[in-house]
Amino acid sequence: MKEQIDNEITDLTTNIEVLECEIKIKSSKIMNDINSEIENLEKEIKELEKIQFNIEKLFIFIKSKFEKYKKKRRYKYLVNNPRNEVQKLLKNEYFQLKNYIDKKQSLTNNFDIECKHRLSNLLNQLDKIWFIKKSKLYKGAEGEILVIEKLRNLTDDYCIFNDLFFELDSGVNFNGAFLKSAQIDHLVIGPSGIYVIETKNWSEAYVKKVFDNGSYTPYDQIKRSSYAVYRYLNSSKYGNIFQKAYYSLAKKEIKVQSIIAITGSKIPLQDKGFVKVLFPNQLPGYISERENILSNEMIENLV
Template sequence: MAQVFGDSGAWTFIYDEMKQIGFQPEELSDIENFLNKEKAKLTSEDELEVQLLQKESLRFSKQMARLDKKYQSAISVSKEKFSSQIEMSDLKIKRLQEPTTFFKKILRKWQIAKEKRNRKGIHKRSIVFFKQLEQKKNSLQVKLERVHQKNQFQIKSKVKNTKRNIEFLEKVQTSPEYFGAMAERKLIKNLSSLPDEFYVFNDIHLALKKAMRFDEKWRRSAQIDTLVISPAGIFVVEVKNWSKTFTAANDYHNPYDQVKWAAYLCYKQTQTKTREIIAHTGHIPQKPQKSRAKVLHLNEVKNYILWFKDRLLTKDQIEALAIEINTLSDRSPFLNW
């Protein structure tokens, strides 16, 4: 078994994205399992949501009815109270206006004026009271409505989170990273069965201290999907899992340019024979005439690497080169394929 370092770069990206929202997949198939569970969860949550919302609406309606009943009762009692006070005042005024002696009439004139002021005060107090009562009722109504809205939001949030998870998982399943991870992990699994002296590095990053001019572009670093160290030298593999539609759209980085630069950078840093491979699953842009890349189906890569029988590197040189690549790419082995 070959010694495998690292994992699919596309898979690492997917894993990190999923971990942020609470999922920790171990395999690509876990994504479909998570999706099915979330969909089943949504079905039961939808039913529960309807029940809880109905229950909440009923609770809110009862509270509003109680508040209105209490308000109407307070109005009725207060109206009766103020009406009684006004009636008493009117009765006093009427009595004071009854025929009497001249001197008493003069005295009562002052008492009548005082009682009329009292009656007017009762009327004003009633207006203020009923206004305050209405304000209090409106304030309580606003509080009840806020609690109702908060409860509705909390009920809906649970389903909303599940729907968001479903949308996220469905988006992952149609993303370029998902299809890339499928191909990259399949290749890693195939290459892991190479002989013991082979080393397989995945998702490595090589960089120069300074940018250099290469094919009319300034470049400094390269991301390599898979790099294999063998007795015959180094193989730099660019993995593509593109659909026919995606390839025809012509909206992508040129894989031949990518692998050419990556292979050159690898050679420049290791001074070891380096070959270029583009591994695909069925659809790939037409190979340029000057390209030295070997275009292979994913399943052909392993046998192609084994086809080279020339031993350019000894076992010690292979191990030293593996340490150098591991250091350059700052990678640590963490897979056990």
């Protein structure tokens, strides 16, 4: 921390020297411009003084008096306050210079206090990072990122959607509860079918707590989100009489495969034939080695 502040003071010293040099060069040029303007004003004032009163050229005479007045004011200002003009034209540079000088002085005079302050801020940031890393959201995101990395091993024939919010046109009753939308970790569409993947990066203690208490388990969650996708893709099956008739004749039911991807502690295996429980490294092989059931045209339409 001390080395960092020392480096900042050194950088500020360099910036001050460079800016002072720049100001000096610009000031010299501006002073030359001011002197040239003063000379031009002297000539212009003398020319204006030559204009005499003439009733036929009254407007020109009045205008010359007004111009002479303005130029004399400017002339007097430049002669008596050249430094003010320089500072006005270089106000941004002087403002920046003051900031550099004030900051350097503050760091130099309060070196130890600044070190303690920055160290305290750093420790606070580390505490926040530690807290975030211990949170369920971080653990969940960490697990999802691992699954995404593994799914990238699938061929380009497969389309992958991550962190997908899925909403039906209208709500339905599912297992005694209202279902209108679902948050899906990963949705994979490719030659071997459609896969809804729920990632779980739970600790052993949390797994035990959920399953011992009979809480809302990953099996319940994947069943709900998979049905939402199935319902959406097979909407004709649940539409009006004509849509149902078309669905019955077409016999084109679109099935959805359910997968729970485990990136943390294992979950108890249950007799849920519609759910496959896999580790991330098993996902590409399981998906790609299944029989192809979707054509390229169907995949394109679904996507």
